[in-house]
Amino acid sequence: QQPVQSPQAVILREGEDAVINCSSSKALYSVHWYRQKHGEAPVFLMILLKGGEQKGHDKISASFNEKKQQSSLYLTASQLSYSGTYFCGTGRGNTGKLIFGQGTTLQVKP
């Protein structure tokens, strides 16, 4: 079952904040976040394992609510370089298999 991401698209001005949500109908073992720019490969942002942890690096952080089976990606003080499509991938068990959401397109304007 594919996780559902919301919103599908968002447009921001530089310096604004954004939240991207990822929900699953199945129990999650891990949530993986990626950013993909047009014509490029998805780039790993972070992985969250079940336990409700929150992670972050630079101005991008994420939370994982195991009970609600959802994760949220927080982008604060957005920069032009944040533009791209964000994917969440859900993992079940200790394998490399990931099921990805449909993606959220983020556009940051000057």
Added chain:
Amino acid sequence: KAGVTQTPRYLIKTRGQQVTLSCSPISGHRSVSWYQQTPGQGLQFLFEYFSETQRNKGNFPGRFSGRQFSNSRSEMNVSTLELGDSALYLCASSSPDRKAFFGQGTRLTVV
């Protein structure tokens, strides 16, 4: 450390032909997964190999197959190509702590 390397980067094939794509994972990574990316279906899981064994398989027809060698390099093969197989094929290698890193992909066009 070198990243994930996929070859070739671009391919044009005719319907009915077969194709083999190659993926060299990051050194030390034993898990290699393959994904198909299309505008309509997004990123879809094809299969995962770990230590030369297929560990997981997605919902793709038997025309899609793969294998992994003892050095963890992996190949995927698509036989009897159809127009709908045109896509970006991505390979990801996973570290022991489950972080997956993607290669640049192979853009396959079937005409």
